[in-house]
Amino acid sequence: MVDAARQSKIDLRAYTEVERVEGFVGNFKVTLREKAKYVIADRCNGCGDCSSVCPIEVPNYFELNIAPRKAIYVPMSQSVPLIYSIDMDACIKCFKCVEACGPLEAIDFSQEDKLVTEDIGAIVVATGFSHFDPSVMEEYGYGKFPNVITSMEMERLNNSAGPTAGNLIRPSDNKNPQKLAFINCVGSRDKRFNEGCSNFCCMYSIKNAVLLKQMNPKVDITIYYMDIRTPSKGYEEFYDRARKMGIHFTQGRPSLITEDPETYNLYVHSEDIALGEVIEHEYDMIMLNTAAIPQPDQNEMSSVLNVAQSPGGWYMEYHPKLRPMDSPTDGIFFAGACQGPKDIPASVAQGSAAASRAGRILHSKEWEIEPTVAVVWPDRCVSADGKSCGLCSKACPYGAVDYAKGKAAEIITAKCHGCGACVAECPHDAITQLHFTDAQILAQMRALLAEEPHKKILAFRCHWCSYGGADLAGTSHFEYTANERGMRVMCSARMDSDFIYEAYRLGAGAVLYSGCHPQDCHYITGQLIGAKRAKRLSTIFERMQMTPGRFRIAWISAAEGDKYARVLNEMQAVLDNMPEEQLLEEIERLKPEVTKRLRRFPNVPGVQEAMDFSDTMVTAITTKESAA
Amino acid sequence: MSHENTIETFADQVKAIPGGEHLEMCYSCGTCVSKCMIQQKLEPEYNPRRLLRMVMMDMRKEAFESPTTWYCSQCDLCYPACPQEIHISAVIAAVKQLAVEAGYSTPLSTVSVDESLCAGCGICVMACPYEAPHLIQKEVDGVMDLFSEVDENRCMSCGICVAACPLGAISRKGVSNKEIIKQIKVKKQKSIPSLVIFICDWCLREDDDLSILESYPANVRVIHIPCSGRIDPQMALLALRAGIDGVLVCGCRPGECHYQHGTDITTCKMSLLDTMIDQIKLRDHRVKFVQIGTQERGRIRQEIDSMLETLNARKEPH
Numbered sequence: 025m026v027d028a029a030r031q032s033k034i035d036l037r038a039y040t041e042v043e044r045v046e047g048f049v050g051n052f053k054v055t056l057r058e059k060a061k062y063v064i065a066d067r068c069n070g071c072g073d074c075s076s077v078c079p080i081e082v083p084n085y086f087e088l089n090i091a092p093r094k095a096i097y098v099p100m101s102q103s104v105p106l107i108y109s110i111d112m113d114a115c116i117k118c119f120k121c122v123e124a125c126g127p128l129e130a131i132d133f134s135q136e137d138k139l140v141t142e143d144i145g146a147i148v149v150a151t152g153f154s155h156f157d158p159s160v161m162e163e164y165g166y167g168k169f170p171n172v173i174t175s176m177e178m179e180r181l182n183n184s185a186g187p188t189a190g191n192l193i194r195p196s197d198n199k200n201p202q203k204l205a206f207i208n209c210v211g212s213r214d215k216r217f218n219e220g221c222s223n224f225c226c227m228y229s230i231k232n233a234v235l236l237k238q239m240n241p242k243v244d245i246t247i248y249y250m251d252i253r254t255p256s257k258g259y260e261e262f263y264d265r266a267r268k269m270g271i272h273f274t275q276g277r278p279s280l281i282t283e284d285p286e287t288y289n290l291y292v293h294s295e296d297i298a299l300g301e302v303i304e305h306e307y308d309m310i311m312l313n314t315a316a317i318p319q320p321d322q323n324e325m326s327s328v329l330n331v332a333q334s335p336g337g338w339y340m341e342y343h344p345k346l347r348p349m350d351s352p353t354d355g356i357f358f359a360g361a362c363q364g365p366k367d368i369p370a371s372v373a374q375g376s377a378a379a380s381r382a383g384r385i386l387h388s389k390e391w392e393i394e395p396t397v398a399v400v401w402p403d404r405c406v407s408a409d410g411k412s413c414g415l416c417s418k419a420c421p422y423g424a425v426d427y428a429k430g431k432a433a434e435i436i437t438a439k440c441h442g443c444g445a446c447v448a449e450c451p452h453d454a455i456t457q458l459h460f461t462d463a464q465i466l467a468q469m470r471a472l473l474a475e476e477p478h479k480k481i482l483a484f485r486c487h488w489c490s491y492g493g494a495d496l497a498g499t500s501h502f503e504y505t506a507n508e509r510g511m512r513v514m515c516s517a518r519m520d521s522d523f524i525y526e527a528y529r530l531g532a533g534a535v536l537y538s539g540c541h542p543q544d545c546h547y548i549t550g551q552l553i554g555a556k557r558a559k560r561l562s563t564i565f566e567r568m569q570m571t572p573g574r575f576r577i578a579w580i581s582a583a584e585g586d587k588y589a590r591v592l593n594e595m596q597a598v599l600d601n602m603p604e605e606q607l608l609e610e611i612e613r614l615k616p617e618v619t620k621r622l623r624r625f626p627n628v629p630g631v632q633e634a635m636d637f638s639d640t641m642v643t644a645i646t647t648k649e650s651a652a
Numbered sequence: 653m654s655h656e657n658t659i660e661t662f663a664d665q666v667k668a669i670p671g672g673e674h675l676e677m678c679y680s681c682g683t684c685v686s687k688c689m690i691q692q693k694l695e696p697e698y699n700p701r702r703l704l705r706m707v708m709m710d711m712r713k714e715a716f717e718s719p720t721t722w723y724c725s726q727c728d729l730c731y732p733a734c735p736q737e738i739h740i741s742a743v744i745a746a747v748k749q750l751a752v753e754a755g756y757s758t759p760l761s762t763v764s765v766d767e768s769l770c771a772g773c774g775i776c777v778m779a780c781p782y783e784a785p786h787l788i789q790k791e792v793d794g795v796m797d798l799f800s801e802v803d804e805n806r807c808m809s810c811g812i813c814v815a816a817c818p819l820g821a822i823s824r825k826g827v828s829n830k831e832i833i834k835q836i837k838v839k840k841q842k843s844i845p846s847l848v849i850f851i852c853d854w855c856l857r858e859d860d861d862l863s864i865l866e867s868y869p870a871n872v873r874v875i876h877i878p879c880s881g882r883i884d885p886q887m888a889l890l891a892l893r894a895g896i897d898g899v900l901v902c903g904c905r906p907g908e909c910h911y912q913h914g915t916d917i918t919t920c921k922m923s924l925l926d927t928m929i930d931q932i933k934l935r936d937h938r939v940k941f942v943q944i945g946t947q948e949r950g951r952i953r954q955e956i957d958s959m960l961e962t963l964n965a966r967k968e969p970h
Contacts, residue, residue: 163733165947213679214735250681277681279733282858282949291858291949295682300699302686304858 025104038105043139045147045329048424048439049355050385052144060135061109063096067130070098070106074121074131082114084187088177091187096121096131101185146355146382149339150375151325153361156211156218156315164210164312169283170196171290175206175232175311182235192236194309196288201308202242205292206233207278208249212315220336222316224367226253229313230263233271246272246305248294256369276303281310316365329356330423332548338364340548349378352548353422354393354438357381396442396459396514398424401629402432404454416446416455419517421548443547444518448557453628460513462520463630469527470638472509477531478607481508481595484523486516486554489540492582502589505596507533515539515547516554522625524561524575525618531611534574534595537561538588541579551579568617571610573598662710665750671742678704684730684740689854689910695719700730700740707747716751720744722758725808726782727910729946752805761825762807763814765800769821772798779816779881781912782806810911811882815921827877829884836891839870845897845963846871849956850887852880852903854910855944856952864953872956880904880941881914885925888939897963898938900956905945915943937962 028034037056044055078094086100087093095114098106110121110131122131155176159167166172171194173181184190194201206229212222226249233245252273254260267273278294290310296303318337319325326333331351332340339362342350349357359375360366366374385391400416407413410430417427424439425446435446435455444457456462473480485491491512497504513519516539527535537558545551558577565575578591599607626632666672680701685691690698703720715721724744731739765785776785777800784806787798800822802813814822820829838846849865853876856862865874873896877883880903888899901922909915922941929939942955 163947209735215737216732216735250679275682276686277683277735279683279685279687280857280946282947284860285950285954293686293857295685295699295701297680297682297701300702301696302691 025102029104036105038103038107039109042325042328048436049353049391050145050438052147052355053141054144054147055139055141058138058140060112060137061107062112062131062133062135063108063110064130064132064135065105065107067128068107069128069130070108072098072108073124073126074108077120077124079118079120080114080116082111087180087187088174090177090180146357146385147329148357148359148375148378148382149325149329149331149351149362150359150378151319151322151362153316153365154319156317158210158312158314160217161211163280164207164278164310165281165283165290166312169281169288169290170194171201171283171288171309172281173309173311175229175313178232178311182232182239192239194288199308200240203244203307204236204246204309204311205290205305205307206245206247206311206313207292208247208313209277210312210314211317213250214315218315218317218336220365221253222313223253223365223370224316225313226251227259227262227367229311230254230266230271232311234262234266234269237266237269237271241269244272246274246307248274248276248278248292250275250277256367274303316361319362322362329353330548331356332421332545334364335543336364338362349374349381352441352546354391354441355382355385391438393438393440394442396444396457397437397440398435398442398444398446398455398457400433400435400455402454404452405432406452406454408432413451415449415451419445419449419553421445421550421553441547443515443550444513445515445547445550445553448518448520449553453624456629457514457518460518461630462522462625462628463634465511465513465520465523466526466631467634467638468511469523470530470635470642472511473527473530473532474642478533478604478611479507479599480532481505481534481536481592481599482527482532483508483510483536483592484516484519484538485510485512485536486518486539486546486551487512487514488546489544489582490516490538490578490580490588493538493580493584493588496582496585497588498585500585502585504589504592507596507599508536508592515545515550516558517547517550519554519557521557521561522622525621526625528611528614528618529622531615533599533607533611534576536576536578536591536595538578538580538591541581544581555579568614570614571598571602571607662712662715662750663707666707666743666746669746669749671739672746674736674738675704675707675743677736677738678708679736680705681735683733683735687730687733688724688727689857690723690725692857693853695723698723700724700744703747704738704740704743707743712754715747716754716756719759721747721751722760724748725810725910725912727908727912729908748805758805758807760804760807760809762804762809763802763811763822763824765802766821766823767792767799769819770799771819771821772800773818774798774800775816775818776800776813776822779812779917780807781810781812781914782808784808785813785822808911810879810914811877812879812911812914812917815882815884827882832875832877832882832887833890835873835875836887836894836896838873838894838896840895841869841871844869844871845960845967846895847873847898847900847956847959847963848891848896849874849900849902850877850880850883851875851952852882852910852914853878855880855902855904857946858949861949861952864950864956868956872960879909879911879914880918881909881911883918883921885921885928888925892934892938897967898940898959900959901939901941902952902955903941903943905943905948908946919943937966 029036039059041057043057046053074096075094078096080095081092083089084091084093096108096110098108125131180186181188182192208225208229211217229247254263275297276294278292280293282291290307291304293304330353334340339358341348342352357378359378360371412429414427416433417425422439424436426434447455447457524535539554540551542551576595580587682701684700697719700720703718706715726741728741774787785800785802788801811824811827840846883901891899903915903918944951
């Protein structure tokens, strides 16, 4: 950190929050709130005279509130930059600090928060993680029993710069504990609180146990665990070392901690899985290894940065395996635990990767993006005529649509990721997606449904998930109906209602509307838009009294080849269970209604031509085949 | 490639019964085993985690014969503690249902009905947390009438019905009215007040607490009952009539009762008893009901000491 502060090309802004992020890759405009420190940074030399005269003491957040700090303070003694600031919620304005500061005149009570806007090329998010509060787990008695503490609190107690100068004492009577227990997975791997594994706690508890054992080999330490996870290089060896040092490992998740009301000693009730017996052991002090959870303001930050969150609340990466340091938004990268709990080596690796990714942007004059971007036909956009619409702007997961009443909507190409949500949402068909134009998709559909369309199942698949699912079904040799005809689009949000109506107008037997699971969507909220539309369509078809199952919605991940095959086979079964005449009759009955809904479709540029062209092609193919 | 499996596994059967669905989520952490007190107090072989494992490994016979299947009293302490949110007691109930269907029966000693006393009033049916007793029409000694009959595979031997029966027609070996009343005897010493403690088998988790009970002199009599719901308010009155200074009834904290709602039944009974004691102008604070939680180690000592103190204070002016 000191090195970072000394490096001339690094501009360190401490006590500053990101308020707003606008713009796009290479051209971000970031608004920062520089919070008032009430100390002039250039004048403060960090001597600490002000702090020593301050009469106010409040809990020290950095010491996990086990120690006090003054109202004028630095968060920790190694703070970089070493500049004091005043906590105005605590300050009583006695101005003793002003006196103590003397000729430096660094203290300025008139300071206010300052908003500054900066031009930024790339953003690396490294906001870290927070800790689960174990007091909600009544069974462990944290907050109720003084000698039940968290491992983080123990680290402060055991730290030579901490409140007890490294003397590990137990809170009830300030004695040095002789018999200690660590409990792993407190609030993690627990469906009631946090489903995921916190990744580093196994190693963290072993490390703490080893440290304590090194300081005092006489202490008796037990680690209660469910599974010990030491997957990286050298970790298992470290675990072995801990065992050799005489640290006890007991498999079994404690269900209860009770306290002796006289001695304040604690009893852990757990099953010893190896013995298959319930055990109850007495300890002087118990440390809880609490779950790593997202920062409390992670939700707000995710909307400021416009990046998605995974189910646990962590920031979602562009691709879990191939691009773990990239956010779905170009030019924003993740480093460390903000993207998911991880240990130091993994954080460092990800941070370095993110930095080099960011460096690549700063050093390039041009930036390559996917060619499948959306484009607006300004003459078709109603907003140019002064009508208010803005559906495209609402649909866009990336805020890439520059929409204002009175002018045609515009797509900021650098921000567009090519999901096609705006294209499908536009009620006036004023937007198109390159390489996935309505005309191109239509031509494909007509070719696929050229012959005996009533026997076909037209499956719309999204590029990232259900297409992969279908692929996996194929490579895994999961058998499914040969009547399936696959149509690839980038996202389920691109699956325009017009396509579905057109498929039924062409006489398709069944249509599958498939995409990612909501949390897997490659385009942040694309799936949600697609799902909403699919639901609306299914209500419409229900009202048209279409046989249930002829329109099917399924969310299939790339790993669910079996599900893809199953869904298709179920759809085939629906068609098989209908007599052919009945199916044909239903198709004919629905044709006028779907055609009515398609009345605007031929006006889309290129669609009429595509229809005519594909009609001639289809006729050519069918006549050729029948002639043969 | 076909993925159909025509043979139904034991796990499939259990999962088909409502409550048994999340069975395979178990990762064997052992929370349920140590949360439950049956292994420590009743049956060392009791282990819900292993039963779940047996179901998953298709060990049908072993599961049916396992004490876990039969001893679980559905108190549901383990369900809210389970990190995988498995409704363990429901899984056990599902196994038990299959075991009963397969012809197995409970090894527990259950309650029995004396038909010569039973009037078919149905109070036991309402009192039972397990729906074990039910009224049936049958002929006894040439008379056709309604009688209570207990489904022994449902009965968990809590004795709540024994206390509820107004005619004393239901009894269980070891905790029949006669056997309990016989124990209400205290060796009196002038200097210290005498006290009878009715204590439920489950509210004291630790051995330490049990040994506290033994640390008092003979003037404090401890009577173990399966559930505080087994207490008949008459027993408290009998004790007072026998010249004993005080009666302390201990049960589990609400929500932690080993027999689902036995402790709630006792709360109702004891508040009625309080009203009655008030009406007959007996001195106050002679009968007390305390509910002890699983985390309240050492509370039993505080309660007994404070009770003795109150009784002592009452005695002194004379």
